[in-house]
Amino acid sequence: MRDIVEIGIGREARRTYSLADIGLVPVRRTRSSKDVDTTWHFDAYSFDIPFLSHPTDSLASPEFVNAMAENGGLAVINAEGLWGRHADLKGAIAQVVNTEMEQGSEAAVALLQQLHAAELDVDLLTERIREVRSGDATVAVRVSPQHARELSPVLVKAGAEIIVIQGTIISAEHVETGGEPLNLKEFIGTLDVPVIAGGVGDYHTALHLMRTGAAGVIVGGGSNTNDLTVGIHTPMASAIADVAAARRDYLDETGGRYVHIIADSDELVYSGNVARAMACGADAVMLGSPLAFATESAAPGWFWPSVTAHPRFPRGMVQQVGFGGDSEGSDLVPLQTLLHGPSSSCYGSENFVGGLRRAMAKCGYSDLKSFQKVELMVRNAPF
Numbered sequence: 001m002r003d004i005v006e007i008g009i010g011r012e013a014r015r016t017y018s019l020a021d022i023g024l025v026p027v028r029r030t031r032s033s034k035d036v037d038t039t040w041h042f043d044a045y046s047f048d049i050p051f052l053s054h055p056t057d058s059l060a061s062p063e064f065v066n067a068m069a070e071n072g073g074l075a076v077i078n079a080e081g082l083w084g085r086h087a088d089l090k091g092a093i094a095q096v097v098n099t100e101m102e103q104g105s106e107a108a109v110a111l112l113q114q115l116h117a118a119e120l121d122v123d124l125l126t127e128r129i130r131e132v133r134s135g136d137a138t139v140a141v142r143v144s145p146q147h148a149r150e151l152s153p154v155l156v157k158a159g160a161e162i163i164v165i166q167g168t169i170i171s172a173e174h175v176e177t178g179g180e181p182l183n184l185k186e187f188i189g190t191l192d193v194p195v196i197a198g199g200v201g202d203y204h205t206a207l208h209l210m211r212t213g214a215a216g217v218i219v220g221g222g223s224n225t226n227d228l229t230v231g232i233h234t235p236m237a238s239a240i241a242d243v244a245a246a247r248r249d250y251l252d253e254t255g256g257r258y259v260h261i262i263a264d265s266d267e268l269v270y271s272g273n274v275a276r277a278m279a280c281g282a283d284a285v286m287l288g289s290p291l292a293f294a295t296e297s298a299a300p301g302w303f304w305p306s307v308t309a310h311p312r313f314p315r316g317m318v319q320q321v322g323f324g325g326d327s328e329g330s331d332l333v334p335l336q337t338l339l340h341g342p343s344s345s346c347y348g349s350e351n352f353v354g355g356l357r358r359a360m361a362k363c364g365y366s367d368l369k370s371f372q373k374v375e376l377m378v379r380n381a382p383f
Contacts, residue, residue: 043162056305071336247261
C-alpha cells in the first residue's frame with residue numbers, strides 16, 4: 001500500500017525512500033563470501049561483476065575501458081563527448097581540469113560547453129571505438145535520445161556491441177517540435193545489438209520502455225543537479241522497487257522476457273548503497289564519481305557527468321572528488337582496488353564488489369537474483 005500524505009489543501013504526494021532509508025535484514029543462514037556469485041548475465045554477454053561506469057569523458061579513457069573489462073565490469077563510452085570531437089583527447093581533458101583549478105567550476109563548465117561545440121568527427125569516433133574493439137573489452141556506447149537515430153548505426157558499424165540510449169529523463173517516444181519523433185519501439189527493432197535505455201523513475205515509464213524491446217532499463221538520472229535546477233528527484237529505493245514491479249508485470253505479459261534494471265544515481269557512492277540497490281531489484285549499478293579515484297580514469301581525481309556540457313542548461317559540475325573530498329579522504333588507487341580491494345577505507349568507498357559479496361553472504365544469498373528477495377526494513381521514521 002502506497003503511503004500518500006497531504007502536503008496542503010487539495011494537494012497530495014507520495015512518500016518515497018532513498019537507499020539510505022533502507023536496511024537489509026539477515027534472517028536466513030549466513031555463508032562465506034567466497035561462495036557468492038556476482039556474475040551478471042546480460043543478453044549474450046556475461047560480466048564477472050554487475051558494475052558499469054557512467055558514460056563520461058572524465059572516466060572513459062581507452063585505458064579505463066580496458067581496465068574495467070579486466071576487472072570484470074563494463075565501461076560505457078559517451079559517443080557525443082570528446083572522443084569524436086578532439087584529436088588530442090588527453091589535452092582537452094587536462095584543459096578542463098586546469099580551468100577548474102584556476103578559475104572554478106563554472107569556468108570549467110563553460111569550457112566543456114565550448115569543447116562540445118566542436119563538430120563531431122564521425123571518422124575520429126569510429127577509429128577510437130575500433131581501437132577499443134580490437135581488444136578484449138565489450139564495447140558499450142552511450143547516445144542521447146536526440147541523436148540516437150543518426151549515430152547508433154554508425155556506432156554499431158564501428159564495433160559497438162551494446163547501445164545505451166541515455167538521458168537524465170527518457171520516455172518511450174521522444175517528441176521534438178519541428179522534428180520527427182523518435183519511436184524507440186520501431187528504432188530498437190532496427191538494431192542488431194542489445195539496447196539499454198533510461199533513465200526512468202516510475203512504474204509506467206519503465207513499462208513503456210520495456211515494451212519497446214530494450215534489454216535493459218536505467219533507473220535514475222545519474223550524478224547531476226536535476227534536483228536543484230528543475231526540481232526532479234526520485235529517491236532510488238522507491239524508484240528501483242517501482243521499476244522492478246513493472247518488470248514483473250512485463251515478464252507475465254510477455255511470457256518470460258526479462259529486462260535488466262540498472263541503477264544510476266549519486267546515491268551510489270558507497271558499497272552499502274550498492275547492496276541496497278540490488279536488494280530493491282536492480283541487476284547492476286552504474287558508478288560515477290566513485291570510479292574517479294581510479295588511476296586509470298581519464299581525469300584521475302576529477303568527475304563530471306555527461307550532462308555537464310549541455311549547451312544551454314548544464315546539470316552537472318566539474319568537481320575534484322579525491323584528497324579529502326566526498327569519500328572520506330580517499331586517495332587515488334588502481335581500479336582493481338576500488339572494485340575488488342584490498343581496501344584500507346572503512347566507509348565503503350573502495351572494494352565495492354567485496355561489500356556486495358559480504359552483504360549477500362551475511363544475508364544468506366549466493367547469487368544476485370535470489371538476493372533481490374532479501375527482507376527489507378525502513379531505517380528511519382519517515383518524518
